[in-house]
Amino acid sequence: NAGVTQTPKFQVLKTGQSMTLQCAQDMNHNSMYWYRQDPGMGLRLIYYSASEGTTDKGEVPNGYNVSRLNKREFSLRLESAAPSQTSVYFCATDGAYEQYFGPGTRLTVT
């Protein structure tokens, strides 16, 4: 029972490159979330999915797209990476009173 897994753990991109961050959960939860964490700013919600087949924008969606592939998987895509997207990205899923977080993807855009 792995909980929430994310790949890759680290990534370096050049400005303009694209990539997809993968997230999977084996907890059979409906809701999944993508956050970014920046120093001094806490976690900010990028996108979320309340259930399979639905996605909604969070606080900072610009420059990102998401896909809820099935109940287990929720991916985050950067179509044209910018230095401002250098951050640590966390995926999470919802339990009854708790969000469970993955270990994070550390992304650097040069």
Added chain:
Amino acid sequence: GEDVEQSLFLSVREGDSSVINCTYTDSSSTYLYWYKQEPGAGLQLLTYIFSNMDMKQDQRLTVLLNKKDKHLSLRIADTQTGDSAIYFCAESLSNDYKLSFGAGTTVTVRA
């Protein structure tokens, strides 16, 4: 909208108590949370409190909620070096479970 504020740093001597403070603005918050993040790791839930409670105690952790002042605190008794981490306060609202996080308080435990 939601707005959660915390002080950014706290230094405490090993064995002393730590108190981390948080203020929030949305009076319709239903749950308030404390998460812990160790270096290089994701967030781990420490404890949570329902908005109709004033206090919750769990071993070395005590959460106090002052709804009138919209103030939440986390007290860690007998602070240990393993308590060095970033602590996030978060709130969720009654109509959904999205969380709004504070910026995090970095707690450093010195010998």
